[in-house]
Amino acid sequence: MEEVFDQKKKLKWYFETSAESHSYEAKFHQKKKKYSVEFSKDGTLEDIEVIVHWRKLPVEVKQNISKYFSEQFLKTKIRKIQIQYTGSDENLKNWIVSKKSDAVEIKYEVEFYGKTSSEKKLWEGLFDKEGELLMKREIVLAPSNNLFF
Secondary structure, three states: OOOOOOOOEEEEEEEEEOOOOEEEEEEEEEOOEEEEEEEEOOOOEEEEEEEOOHHHOOHHHHHHHHHHHHHHOOEEEEEEEEEEEEOOHHHHHHHHHHOOOOOOEEEEEEEEEEEOOOOEEEEEEEEOOOOOEEEEEEOOOOOOOOOOO
16 A cells, blocks of 8 residues: 555545455545555455546446446436456556556446335446446445434
């Protein structure tokens, strides 16, 4: 982290648990962007994600994601979009420094509410660089011990 992210602000670490794996995630702001850097339990860099707004996505990506939403759900509401960069440690470091993305793989991680005729659930979809669905999983929020009024 210190090698490549020099101006990070509000660095927070999280331990993430999913059905398939466990990982550590560093979240911070740098140069007006929100970053999330994920590491495996042994400290191997897995990916770097940057939060982006829908209007900043390439037209083809927006069209393909919209098509998927309209075919699978009656209604959708996007909660968060992240551009996900994966590749070797060296290629990711070079991307951070130079912003040249030809040696890293780009995907889009979209958190969204999807409503069908029978239910409404929170989903995470992983889309390729063209906006085609690669994977979808339901997000199950942990129960809270807090009372909400």
